Amino acid sequence: MKGFEFLIKERENKPRDIGMTMVLDKGLGYESAKSLMEISADYVDYLKFGWGTSVIQDENIIKAKVEMYKDFQIIPYTGGTLFELAYMNNNVDLFFKRANELGFEAIEISNGSTDLSYADKIEYIKQAKDLGFHVLSEVGKKNPALDKDIGLEERVKYMNEELKAGSSKVIVEAREGGKNIGIFDKSGNAKADEVDYILDNISDKNKIIWEAPQKDQQVYFVLNLGSDVSLGNISTEDIISLETIRQGLRGDTLGKLD
Amino acid sequence: MKGFEFLIKERENKPRDIGMTMVLDKGLGYESAKSLMEISADYVDYLKFGWGTSVIQDENIIKAKVEMYKDFQIIPYTGGTLFELAYMNNNVDLFFKRANELGFEAIEISNGSTDLSYADKIEYIKQAKDLGFHVLSEVGKKNPALDKDIGLEERVKYMNEELKAGSSKVIVEAREGGKNIGIFDKSGNAKADEVDYILDNISDKNKIIWEAPQKDQQVYFVLNLGSDVSLGNISTEDIISLETIRQGLRGDTLGKLD
Amino acid sequence: MKGFEFLIKERENKPRDIGMTMVLDKGLGYESAKSLMEISADYVDYLKFGWGTSVIQDENIIKAKVEMYKDFQIIPYTGGTLFELAYMNNNVDLFFKRANELGFEAIEISNGSTDLSYADKIEYIKQAKDLGFHVLSEVGKKNPALDKDIGLEERVKYMNEELKAGSSKVIVEAREGGKNIGIFDKSGNAKADEVDYILDNISDKNKIIWEAPQKDQQVYFVLNLGSDVSLGNISTEDIISLETIRQGLRGDTLGKLD
Numbered sequence: 001m002k003g004f005e006f007l008i009k010e011r012e013n014k015p016r017d018i019g020m021t022m023v024l025d026k027g028l029g030y031e032s033a034k035s036l037m038e039i040s041a042d043y044v045d046y047l048k049f050g051w052g053t054s055v056i057q058d059e060n061i062i063k064a065k066v067e068m069y070k071d072f073q074i075i076p077y078t079g080g081t082l083f084e085l086a087y088m089n090n091n092v093d094l095f096f097k098r099a100n101e102l103g104f105e106a107i108e109i110s111n112g113s114t115d116l117s118y119a120d121k122i123e124y125i126k127q128a129k130d131l132g133f134h135v136l137s138e139v140g141k142k143n144p145a146l147d148k149d150i151g152l153e154e155r156v157k158y159m160n161e162e163l164k165a166g167s168s169k170v171i172v173e174a175r176e177g178g179k180n181i182g183i184f185d186k187s188g189n190a191k192a193d194e195v196d197y198i199l200d201n202i203s204d205k206n207k208i209i210w211e212a213p214q215k216d217q218q219v220y221f222v223l224n225l226g227s228d229v230s231l232g233n234i235s236t237e238d239i240i241s242l243e244t245i246r247q248g249l250r251g252d253t254l255g256k257l258d
Numbered sequence: 259m260k261g262f263e264f265l266i267k268e269r270e271n272k273p274r275d276i277g278m279t280m281v282l283d284k285g286l287g288y289e290s291a292k293s294l295m296e297i298s299a300d301y302v303d304y305l306k307f308g309w310g311t312s313v314i315q316d317e318n319i320i321k322a323k324v325e326m327y328k329d330f331q332i333i334p335y336t337g338g339t340l341f342e343l344a345y346m347n348n349n350v351d352l353f354f355k356r357a358n359e360l361g362f363e364a365i366e367i368s369n370g371s372t373d374l375s376y377a378d379k380i381e382y383i384k385q386a387k388d389l390g391f392h393v394l395s396e397v398g399k400k401n402p403a404l405d406k407d408i409g410l411e412e413r414v415k416y417m418n419e420e421l422k423a424g425s426s427k428v429i430v431e432a433r434e435g436g437k438n439i440g441i442f443d444k445s446g447n448a449k450a451d452e453v454d455y456i457l458d459n460i461s462d463k464n465k466i467i468w469e470a471p472q473k474d475q476q477v478y479f480v481l482n483l484g485s486d487v488s489l490g491n492i493s494t495e496d497i498i499s500l501e502t503i504r505q506g507l508r509g510d511t512l513g514k515l516d
Numbered sequence: 517m518k519g520f521e522f523l524i525k526e527r528e529n530k531p532r533d534i535g536m537t538m539v540l541d542k543g544l545g546y547e548s549a550k551s552l553m554e555i556s557a558d559y560v561d562y563l564k565f566g567w568g569t570s571v572i573q574d575e576n577i578i579k580a581k582v583e584m585y586k587d588f589q590i591i592p593y594t595g596g597t598l599f600e601l602a603y604m605n606n607n608v609d610l611f612f613k614r615a616n617e618l619g620f621e622a623i624e625i626s627n628g629s630t631d632l633s634y635a636d637k638i639e640y641i642k643q644a645k646d647l648g649f650h651v652l653s654e655v656g657k658k659n660p661a662l663d664k665d666i667g668l669e670e671r672v673k674y675m676n677e678e679l680k681a682g683s684s685k686v687i688v689e690a691r692e693g694g695k696n697i698g699i700f701d702k703s704g705n706a707k708a709d710e711v712d713y714i715l716d717n718i719s720d721k722n723k724i725i726w727e728a729p730q731k732d733q734q735v736y737f738v739l740n741l742g743s744d745v746s747l748g749n750i751s752t753e754d755i756i757s758l759e760t761i762r763q764g765l766r767g768d769t770l771g772k773l774d
Binding site: 260265495497498501507508510 | 542543544545546547548566567568569570571572573574575577578597598600601602604605607610611614618628629630658659691692693
Binding site for chain 3: 026027029030031050052053054055058086091095098112142175
């Protein structure tokens with residue numbers, strides 16, 4: 001039983017396909033991660049080993065963390081940059097094999113840091129899916145200047161194609177910082193018209209995960225898209241906070257949700 | 259014995275009524291919280307389970323954390339927003355009962371997110387006190403626009419009334435961020451004239467807890483009001499840092515305290 | 517074995533004299549610190565007990581942390597402000613004795629918060645070295661206004677003299693925040709010309725540790741000075757991240773390193 005059951009706002013239970021939360025693990029120790037999951041796992045759906053962080057962590061700790069996250073009904077997965085590193089090194093097959101050995105059943109495919117074409121990206125998504133992976137893909141460039149070159153129309157076109165190719169979710173890039181990238185301006189404010197355009201043109205709204213690392217961004221999405229919006233790059237410190245925002249249990253959304 | 263006893267600046271020991279530190283727990287796991295308290299509990303007086311975070315945490319973990327904090331001579335309490343949620347749901351009695359069951363001996367009463375009148379707030383403070391709770395109350399609105407509507411004179415009047423009604427401490431709102439709210443401007447700088455006005459008109463200076471989440475705010479208060487100012491919304495990472503600021507053991511206050 | 521060995525960029529192993537990482541411990545609990553080191557110790561060379569934080573921590577926890585860090589082939593040391601506090605209190609001898617008792621084999625000598633003259637600082641560096649300590653020294657003032665008074669030429673002169681006197685490394689001050697101090701402007705951007713001047717005039721480039729608490733600062737140094745630059749005041753959360761930046765495993769440096 002939770003602390004104050006009579007104040008809980010009904011939410012879909014895990015495993016769920018809406019209102020999902022993707023958390024960014026930048027390199028938590030095993031015991032710290034376990035302590036955190038004991039209190040917050042009900043509110044975590046995906047757990048991303050950020051960018052290439054799993055390259056340099058000891059395999060035994062990775063295996064232990066992956067297993068532990070799975071025991072809590074969380075899907076751990078490798079960040080998109082890791083796939084891109086393997087692609088650049090012509091080692092994609094080895095990457096798939098090794099991810100599997102470490103226990104990962106899900107991976108992210110992106111082209112945010114390399115010039116991998118969208119056509120090839122689609123092929124990799126299909127290939128990963130054929131190998132049995134749960135695939136997430138991400139649209140957007142990590143370099144703000146390059147990111148701005150992607151038109152909105154183009155962005156949504158890619159998102160739809162990637163979903164069609166087999167991505168379970170498509171992630172809208174915002175990095176760890178959440179400023180001056182994708183749908184966020186230099187101050188980190190969401191550009192409402194761009195969000196709306198994406199929503200109006202995506203094949204399935206529920207397949208989007210919006211990266212929203214900052215609290216105000218999380219509040220924006222919950223107030224405008226509802227408690228069941230899927231959000232990503234949530235810091236390990238803010239898991240419980242985000243869930244209170246979703247449930248109207250924090251000042252920012254209290255009394256403002258349906 | 260501490261690491262370098264000969265450099266310690268004498269401070270009141272716990273339990274104390276001045277120079278208190280209130281820490282904000284946003285959802286720490288039990289083991290992480292315990293590890294932190296082992297090294298820093300001497301410098302923590304109050305531990306707030308922030309806003310509605312305790313609604314969605316497992317009751318067993320809450321009970322264990324509450325017990326653990328008490329073992330370290332810390333007063334754990336429920337954030338004001340939790341009371342307000344219960345008030346909005348006409349469940350205040352159930353809230354008192356449940357807080358007690360979970361082991362809380364202290365609670366915060368606020369009206370920062372609801373339109374609970376100050377007259378009714380006073381009644382709830384009295385009621386909580388009659389039930390045996392140690393009561394903290396908070397003055398200020400979480401919405402900056404609404405917060406600005408409270409005049410200074412009015413603000414201090416409420417603070418005095420709440421203390422008279424039985425609040426052990428009255429908290430000056432600054433939220434987790436500390437910007438553009440209460441006595442802090444958009445950059446997070448304290449408005450010295452407002453601080454002075456409050457100090458000049460409060461019935462008992464030692465009953466104020468100033469929320470001061472940012473380091474520069476903590477330095478401001480210690481330099482201007484002294485080591486024995488009571489501060490709140492201290493992040494779990496900054497407990498030791500704040501104590502070094504209080505004792506002149508960090509560059510910002512070194513050699514600048516009496 | 518690491519997670520994805522085939523993507524690792526070769527780096528000097530510990531103990532090393534280049535590409536060192538100095539981490540700032542602001543008061544971690546023992547178990548949390550241990551959990552963190554289990555996953556990241558390969559990427560940590562120095563561990564600083566920041567400013568006067570070790571004054572107020574329990575001696576048993578300090579001893580346990582110092583021992584644990586050493587077991588992981590990390591050099592724990594006391595922050596410069598601690599030495600300065602002892603100097604101000606005419607207790608330098610007692611400080612040396614007590615540091616030794618607690619297990620510290622390394623200490624930092626600075627004059628960032630006091631008016632200790634550079635001539636006397638040199639004497640203390642020699643004295644500490646004669647006592648068998650591994651000595652780090654720091655150049656710069658914690659007060660931005662005073663820090664600006666130190667000319668670049670003067671700054672490098674002191675650095676060279678301190679290295680000659682026996683400092684193993686000389687640290688360029690940036691504090692925990694990294695803004696408006698030393699080589700960083702108000703926004704935290706590095707002043708390239710000042711960095712270049714220091715590099716051109718230092719007796720040994722590899723003896724510098726640049727404090728670079730912010731991610732963009734770390735990226736700047738790695739892109740401009742290479743993976744083997746030594747960086748300091750890295751937060752405990754960013755240890756793994758910094759190593760991925762060094763190895764080109766994060767978007768910011770991916771494909772941009774030799």
